[in-house]
Amino acid sequence: MFSTNIGGIDRVLRIVAGIALLLFAITGIPATGYNWLGWIGIVPLATAALGWCPAYTLLGMNTCPASTRQG
Numbered sequence: 001m002f003s004t005n006i007g008g009i010d011r012v013l014r015i016v017a018g019i020a021l022l023l024f025a026i027t028g029i030p031a032t033g034y035n036w037l038g039w040i041g042i043v044p045l046a047t048a049a050l051g052w053c054p055a056y057t058l059l060g061m062n063t064c065p066a067s068t069r070q071g
Contacts, residue, residue, distance in 0.1 A: 002052040007063035011048045018045035 006014070018041040025038025047053045056062060 002050065004051040004064045005056045005062045006047065006051050006053055007065060010063040011051065014044035014048035018042070018048065 021038040021041025021044070023038070025035050025041065028035045051064070053061075
């Protein structure tokens with residue numbers, strides 16, 4: 001399938017950012033009128049869960065240590 005290209009620290013940061021964005025969308029605090037944009041938090045959560053980022057593939061980036069790569 002896909003080769004893992006997201007390392008551990010990168011994964012944790014994506015999870016934290018995704019949860020923060022979703023909380024912004026769900027709670028509506030602060031009420032800015034743009035809280036719906038928080039639903040983009042699904043993207044970092046999905047890439048963290050898969051361990052693969054399509055943007056990293058396009059840019060030739062990889063934060064995953066060589067010893068844990070799959071593929």
